[in-house]
Amino acid sequence: MKGSKPPLRNDSLTPSSYDPNLLCGLERLETRKNSNLHIDDLTFYGMDSWTAYELSWLNRQGVPRNGILYISYPCSTKNFIESKSLKLYLNSLNNERIGEKKEIQHLISNDIKKCLFEEVNIEVVHEPRDFLLHSLVIDNLEIKGEMNLNTPNSLLLQTSNEVVEESLTCTTFRSLCPLSQQPDWASIHISYEGNQLDHKSLFLYLMSFRTYQAFHEVCVERIFSDLLKRCDFPKLTVQANYLRRGGIEINPLRSTHKDFDRMVCRDKRQ
Numbered sequence: 001m002k003g004s005k006p007p008l009r010n011d012s013l014t015p016s017s018y019d020p021n022l023l024c025g026l027e028r029l030e031t032r033k034n035s036n037l038h039i040d041d042l043t044f045y046g047m048d049s050w051t052a053y054e055l056s057w058l059n060r061q062g063v064p065r066n067g068i069l070y071i072s073y074p075c076s077t078k079n080f081i082e083s084k085s086l087k088l089y090l091n092s093l094n095n096e097r098i099g100e101k102k103e104i105q106h107l108i109s110n111d112i113k114k115c116l117f118e119e120v121n122i123e124v125v126h127e128p129r130d131f132l133l134h135s136l137v138i139d140n141l142e143i144k145g146e147m148n149l150n151t152p153n154s155l156l157l158q159t160s161n162e163v164v165e166e167s168l169t170c171t172t173f174r175s176l177c178p179l180s181q182q183p184d185w186a187s188i189h190i191s192y193e194g195n196q197l198d199h200k201s202l203f204l205y206l207m208s209f210r211t212y213q214a215f216h217e218v219c220v221e222r223i224f225s226d227l228l229k230r231c232d233f234p235k236l237t238v239q240a241n242y243l244r245r246g247g248i249e250i251n252p253l254r255s256t257h258k259d260f261d262r263m264v265c266r267d268k269r270q
Contacts, residue, residue, distance in 0.1 A: 015092035022089040025079030025115040026215070034178075035218045039225045046075040046254035048217055049264040050086070054247035055124065057093045057104050067101065067124040069108065072262070075254060077118045080217055084179075087246040132241065132265040135167030135189065138199045149208035154226035156205040159195040167191040168199065170206050171269060173240070178213040186216070186242040187267045188223065194233035216242050216250045224254040241267035 015022065032039065050071040057065055069090070071081075089111070098104050101124050109122040149156075171187040188206060190197075205226070209219060224238040237255040251264045 014094070015088055016095075017092060018096040019092045020089065020111040020114070022085055022092055023111060023115040024082040024085035025117075026082050027079055028075075028077070028217070031080075031215055031218055032221070035214045035222070037218055037222055037225065039221060042225060042228060044075075044224065044228075044254050044256060045258050045260060046252070047072050047262065047264075048075060048077075048080055049251040049253065050081070051128070051244075051249040051251070051266065052086070052090055052247060053128070053244065053249075055090060055093070055104075058095060058097045060097055060099055062097060065100070065104070067104070067126060068128055070123040070125070070129075071108075071112065071120060072264070073112075073116055073118060073120045075217070075221075075252070077116045079116050080215075081112065081115065083216075083245065083248060083250060087248060129263070129265050131268050132189070134169050134171075134268070135191070136199075137169045137171060138203050139170060139172050141200050141203055143200065143204070147204070147207060149204065150211055152208045152212055152222060152226070153205065154230045156201050156208065157226065157230045158198040158201040159231050160198065162196045163194060164196045165193045166196065168197070168202065170203060171267075173206050173209065175209045175216075175219045176211060176213045178215060181213065184216060184219075184242055184245075185269075186219075186240045187269055189237075189239045189241070190223075190227070191235075191237045192227070192231075192233045193235040194231060197227075197231065216240060217252045220252040220254055228256070239264070241270055243270055 052069040055067045055069040059065055105122050105124050112120045168190045173186045173188045175184050177184055220238055220240045228236055235256055239253040242250045249270050
């Protein structure tokens with residue numbers, strides 16, 4: 001399988017020439033298993049959305065071209081992309097004479113398709129998408145007592161008997177990369193229908209991820225799974241907007257409904 005192991009190399013090493021083999025695909029089922037995440041009993045939809053702000057290549061005359069790259073693919077793909085490998089792959093395009101926008105889109109689409117074993121949506125633009133409008137932000141809730149949470153715990157989640165339709169945002173979310181143990185920061189956006197979530201309990205639950213080592217996609221799936229199983233919402237969508245690393249943002253989304261909004265906008269913190 002192409003890119004079976006994540007690249008273990010110095011970030012300062014920029015590839016000198018185009019190399020599609022730099023792309024690494026990680027198996028979804030294996031990463032869920034390694035994170036002790038059991039979602040086989042759930043029916044859900046979603047996608048992994050990526051934004052790369054540092055796409056650069058040469059046209060046929062050797063003139064530099066820049067663009068913002070948007071990548072999206074379903075959460076049902078066999079593999080998902082390992083972020084450092086994508087950065088190295090995109091850097092390998094910097095000095096290649098590829099052509100204009102349609103040629104670079106075609107090349108990237110084919111390379112990622114081979115890594116994921118499925119079709120992928122690719123778009124190269126010159127202006128970023130609009131900002132995502134924040135819903136009710138729960139960051140500044142008063143929490144009494146000392147927080148000492150070391151692992152995600154769905155038992156923290158509490159609901160009332162009042163049925164509501166609500167959207168909530170937490171901008172202080174942190175988890176850890178399972179490869180480097182470096183912090184990953186994100187805004188978490190949750191929209192649901194059902195018995196009203198206690199906002200303090202949700203905030204405490206999200207803070208319990210602070211030392212949790214898992215990929216972005218797994219973190220979102222754990223939040224989605226815990227909310228659905230613990231709170232039994234008829235409708236639920238969870239989206240994470242992770243702050244960029246190496247010019248790349250990762251924005252996974254999971255939802256109970258097939259017609260979710262596929263236009264993933266950027267968060268103001270990104």
